[in-house]
Amino acid sequence: MAQDMLLGNEEPSNNKETFLQQFCLLAKNATGAALLDVIKQVLDAPNVFVFGELLAEPNVAELKDGPDAKYYNTLNLFAYGTYKQFRAQPQEYIELTPAMQKKLQHLTIVSLAIKSKSIPYAVLLNELEIDNVRHLEDIIIEAIYADIIHGKLFQNTRILEVDYAQGRDIPPGYTGKIVETLQAWVNSCDGVSNCIEMQINYANAEKAKRLYNKERIEQELINLKKVLKSQASDSDESMQIDTHGPGTSGTSGMSQSEVRKKPTKMKNPRSSAVGLKFSK
Structure with missing residues (x-):
């Protein structure tokens, strides 16, 4: 069963920056044991998870090559390093309190979350050097409540989704x-943009070609309909002429053979008897 550890969509509080600025002000005028005490306080503080500004303070930077270099190394570890680095060379750093160790584990989770949004429990157990899943989940929940990560624990698949x-x-x-990374990303975006533009131009050209072909076919259909209509009209006129035929005057439409076969009427039948002789 999945356990939802999402604490909402709120952005991290600006109070964390305010806390760091307070420590920077304390360190600016501190020297000797007072400065070392400020470094211990900032490493122990539950609301401070960035340390770059404090490292940049001149009197803090001077510790790097002095007898108190371990304090500088520890501050540098919390700024950029991980819990596994501390465990690999503990002699390079000051002795960490339980609160400091837990904070370094939280920061290690943040580093992993920046690289991957899906982190297996196995990776977390290895990086934090924890051999108990329940202890690991407690550390993750604490990091979520510290508002340095938002995510969900999937206990069935043993994955932290960030x-x-x-x-x-x-x-x-x-x-x-x-x-360099941003420039590579910009170049990649430019390449994608150019590819999209080429596809748009190709699509527009194909669309124009289809519209031209459609108009041409429609015009050819109109011309063909005109030709067919003209041929049909000429055919009708020809059929009418063939039906009436030539010589319609005086014969009431009869053919010449019909006219020959029709007997003629004698105008004066008595005249045919002239010149005939009858004998008794």
Whole structure:
């Protein structure tokens, strides 16, 4: 059965940036043990998950090559690293409190969520070095309530589906890679746009061709109908002429053979008896 851990569509609160700015102000004028204490506080703070601005403070950057380099390394780990990196070389960092370790695990989940929106439990167990599924789900739920990720736990398939993940700090020198990635994306979009434009032009040309052929066929049909109508009219006139025939005057439409066969009437039958002789 799936367990829905989505906490709504609200954007992360700006209070997180406010908390970080407060620590930056404290660190700006702090030196020695006071500065180290500020770093511990910011690593322990439950509402701070970005550390780039604090790392950029000059007095914090000076710790990198000094006797307190572990503090700088730990702050740098929380800004860009993962829990597995800490476990690989714990001697490079200060001793983490349970709260710090849990925060680093939350940040590790964020890094995984940025790379993939569907994260198997197996990957999470390995990256967080946890051997108990129930413990893993508790860590994920805490990250959701911390508002650094939004997602759903699918317990039947053992997958975390991520809907939102807060961004992490960008490592120095990584801006160029981002520019290259964005430029590649722009080039890809241009290629798709050109392809779509070519398809539109081809479709318009085909449409114009079909309209031209349709108009041509319709005109040919009109011309053919005119020709057929003219031929039908000529045929009707020819049939009428053949029916009446030539020489209609004086014969009432009879043919010459009929006229020959018709007996003629004698005008004066008595005249035929002239010159005949009768004997007794």
